[in-house]
Amino acid sequence: MKLSVILKTLNEENRIGAAIESVIAALEAVPDIESEIIVADSGSKDRTIEIASRYPVIIAQIQAPAKASCGVGPQLGFQYSKGEFVALMDGDMLLDPTFLPEAFDYLDKHPRVAGVSGDINEVNLDNLEFTRRVQRIASQVKHGVRDRLNGGGVYRRAAIEEAGYFSDRNLHAFEEFDLAQRLRLRGWTLYRLDRRYVDHFGHNINSYVLLTRRWSSKYLLGTGELLRAGWQQGRLKQVVQENPEIKLWLGVYAWWAILLFCLIGSLFHPIGLIAFVALLVLPVVAMSIKKKSLELGLYAIVAWCFHAAALPFGILSRRKDPGSWIESTLLKP
Known part of the structure; x- marks a missing residue:
């Protein structure tokens, strides 16, 4: 059995080294599983690639005409991956060192579960956007069968291939919901374990500046893009x-x-x-x-x-x- 861990990145020089090291440490808890780490980069202009190159990882980077989007990173990593299972996380996350054994145990016992995740621990709460996110998550049932796995998780390759593709390259947001819906419409389920999956550090900038950046990066177009994808695929x-x-x-x-x-x-x-x-x-x-x-x-x-x-x-x-x-x-x- 083989696991492919995909780290999607875009200008993550401050965190990518720690993220890779956390994955390497977590893989030590599952020594019987063959593994690969893939850094899927959406065109970083900082030292992300230079730092990632110091580690035993595969590095793939988009080229024109491909453009950066939230949906590009996971699919970029997936197209180079070989694992029967695929773990997805951001380049500013730290993987919990004990998560993988429990995830594989659950997937082994539940063959119709397409993916599992755990709690996303938001470390940076100085930004109003991430404070709102934590409050929104806290108001929902966090564990058990879920309609999506926001923040990443461990997926079965067979389920992803049945759903057509890992993530929609056209989406600047909602790419994890889009994947989850395609999986659920084919009879697969998703599960969030009552334990930590990753620590997430997020953006440490002014919240209103983040909003303007999300406009210029087209992140805010995600809802409309999702509607168009749903309409074209008959699931509007x-x-x-x-x-x-x-x-x-x-x-x-x-x-x-x-x-x-x-x-x-x-x-x-x-x-x-x-x-x-x-x-x-x-x-x-x-x-x-x-x-x-x-x-x-x-x-x-x-x-x-x-x-x-x-x-x-x-x-x-x-x-x-x-x-x-x-x-x-x-x-x-």
Whole structure:
């Protein structure tokens, strides 16, 4: 039996060395399993490749016309992998040293489980985006059968091949949900163990700067891109039903329309301006109360607006065959 560990990277010079070392240490807990570590790089401009080259790993990097996206990395690593099982993690994660034996034990006992994961421990909570993520995860049932494995996990190759491909190269977000839905529609299940999978360090930059970067990197187009993929593949209904974010963005459009109506009305009567200000402030107040933080409440509303504005651009984005070979080169076979 062989395991391929895929580390997807893009400018991870600060963390890639520790990430690789954590994988090497974790593989020592499963000495009877043959393994390979694949660094799947989406075009790093820093010292990521230089640092990764010091370790016993395979390094693959995209080449034009391939472009960086969240969906490119996993598929890039998968197309060079040989393992019967594939573990996916980011280049800024540390793999728990005792996770793999328990994961393989569960997969061995449950042959229709396509993938298993565990808790994603968010280390960096200085950023509002990751604070919101932790709160959102804490409000859900974290363990047991899941509809997706956000943050990575260990997958069966046979299940991935049955689903067509590992990740959709066209998606700038929701690539793990997309994979999970394709697996579930074919009768596979996913499971999150009640134990840690990885420590995740995330972005250590201002939250609003991160939002603008996610716009320029097209990350915010992910919802629209997912809708288009679902429509083309005949699963649009399931995509909409299983993503409450889509209904939320539609609610943002309705809010904008009402605000515009009030603003126009203010030209004819002062009550229109009062209504505009009240409706502008009300969602921020409501979210601040819910989050118990004005800072988090305001950021949530701003983030919603960014996502809603990006939705149509994602729907209109051009797509390539998600199962096609990703243009790339092996920098270190």
